[in-house]
Amino acid sequence: MNAVLDHTSLRALEAVMFKCRPSLETVVDGDWVWRFAKGYTGRANSLQSLNVKDTDKAQERLAVHVQRSRDYGIVPKFRVTPLAGQKIVDLLDVQGWSTQGHTRVLVRTGxxxxxxxxxxxxxxxxxxxxxxxxxxxxxxxxxxxxxxxxxxxxxxxxxxxxxxxxxxxxxxxxxxxxxxxxxxxxxxxxxxxxxxxxxxxxxxxxxxxxxxxxxxxxxxKQVVLQVEAHNKPAIGLYRSLGYEEAYSYTYRTLEAAE
Missing domain, CATH: 3.40.630.30 (Gcn5-related N-acetyltransferase (GNAT))
Structure with a gap:
């Protein structure tokens, strides 16, 4: 069984995850958030959107964050959650961003x-x-x-x-x-x-x-955790403890052109 959460609830979970799993440096651009932690963990070294409607000037903004990532010595990475607008996802496809990983976010109430x-x-x-x-x-x-x-x-x-x-x-x-x-x-x-x-x-x-x-x-009043989608034993354990899937996410990366 999966939990049914609206975008407001998803954003609240993401905001808490930012607090609970902080990066070393953060740049906020509207509802886009770029995080940096010297390359350790994908979540702490990626860009993401917290508002499905915030897609204005997506190409220009994405270019700025790509350059910032490269200036900091990390591969540009976009964390695609259900809060990423379709325009952004389409742009990542057109620009050739590859997909990496698949993580499930599970929640338990009470x-x-x-x-x-x-x-x-x-x-x-x-x-x-x-x-x-x-x-x-x-x-x-x-x-x-x-x-x-x-x-x-x-x-x-x-x-x-x-x-x-x-x-x-x-x-x-x-x-x-x-x-x-x-x-x-x-x-x-x-x-x-x-x-x-x-x-x-x-x-x-x-x-x-x-x-x-x-x-x-x-x-x-609620507990959230994340687990890689291929880790079936862990998912089985968490489901037996009352967790339900709230949403999932992947990473999109852009390697430098040769």
Whole structure:
């Protein structure tokens, strides 16, 4: 089942995702938003429209943002959501922008009231800027030193409501982790990652249940997350937890002419 959201609701979700997953630099052009984070993550290094009707002078504006991206050393990338006007999509087609990736945005209304029952595992809630979170992520997400430095810089831009959730085994080994942020009564969950040897053992489900209860206590009335469309196991998990698809998006990229 898919959630049915109008453009106003979609825009609200996108606005919250901007707050919860900030870039390092942002340029606003009407209802177009260009974001930059030294090339780390597509969402934080792309252009998108937040208003399906904002298509005036699309070709000229697109050219400006293409040049800005190249000046910053990143490949021009347009994030195409249902808020991108058809005129923009047609222009991307004419100019030869290629399609990359397919991501689903899932929503869950009313985080459940379940509480994590302490057992063999232990969940710790930390600030994303803490040494404990940094050390855990350094060994979990597998980024090279330069990219990990960008990741740490992006953490400093998160709102104060951001929390890192770490689930440990009884022997102190990290099992899985996730980030959660609440903004405008909407919570966003990012980067749910399970250590490979602990996958398919219920750790992700257990951590998500705890996070839902925590976010509800923080005032969240809705939870949003995103997952790559090809990740069927994750989509199955989220649907079993009550998530529905709100919309999906792709990226369009423009490589430099030879």
């Amino acid at each position: 985080p459940d009231s379940s509480r994590f029952t302490p057992g063999p595992e232990n969940i710790v809630v930390v600030a994303p800027g803490s040494n404990q979170w940094r050390q855990a992520m350094d060994g979990l997400i597998g980024l090279d030193p330069t990219t990990f430095g960008i990741y740490l810089e992006m953490l400093t831009k998160l709102p104060p409501t951001a929390r890192g959730f770490l689930m440990y085994q009884a022997d102190g080994a990290l099992a899985c982790a996730a980030l959660g942020v609440v903004a405008d009564e909407i919570a966003a969950i990012f980067s749910l990652t399970t250590v490979p040897q602990y996958q398919r053992q219920g750790f992700g489900r257990g951590l998500m249940g705890f996070i839902h209860g925590y976010l509800r206590n923080e005032g969240a």
